[in-house]
Amino acid sequence: MRDFLDYLRTSVAAKVVGAPEPQVRTALVPSGTNLLGLLNHLTHVERSLFLGEDVTDWQATFQAAPTDTVADVVARYRSSIEEANAVLDRCDDLDAPVPRPQSSRAAPSVRWALTHMVEETARHAGHADILRELIDGSTGR
Numbered sequence: 001m002r003d004f005l006d007y008l009r010t011s012v013a014a015k016v017v018g019a020p021e022p023q024v025r026t027a028l029v030p031s032g033t034n035l036l037g038l039l040n041h042l043t044h045v046e047r048s049l050f051l052g053e054d055v056t057d058w059q060a061t062f063q064a065a066p067t068d069t070v071a072d073v074v075a076r077y078r079s080s081i082e083e084a085n086a087v088l089d090r091c092d093d094l095d096a097p098v099p100r101p102q103s104s105r106a107a108p109s110v111r112w113a114l115t116h117m118v119e120e121t122a123r124h125a126g127h128a129d130i131l132r133e134l135i136d137g138s139t140g141r
Contacts, residue, residue, distance in 0.1 A: 015128035050084035052103025
């Protein structure tokens with residue numbers, strides 16, 4: 001399951017790399033969703049689920065800071081994945097709780113966390129496909 005998650009993570013990051021400003025942060029659908037915000041959101045989900053970081057306003061995670069560049073957001077996402085994978089590398093029981101380094105909340109099982117992260121990443125990868133195509137016609141994986 002982790003290999004599939006890593007495939008999805010790579011795919012969603014690839015949709016953001018090379019996307020032009022300001023379109024990468026422009027809402028192209030009525031919900032206000034934008035390409036850079038999707039990757040920013042996934043970064044927060046990774047950090048919450050696997051590292052135990054608290055998120056007080058999930059809706060706010062769908063917007064990158066105005067000073068963030070595409071490179072900043074992609075680098076932060078990839079760094080979060082590395083940290084999350086370091087936690088997962090210590091897991092040998094899918095039914096055990098995720099051994100998050102910090103959290104005031106109870107941790108879900110590793111199986112639940114991986115399944116949720118696959119679902120979350122795949123869902124937003126689909127959104128990213130559509131947004132990137134609307135931005136510059138880029139399609140693919």
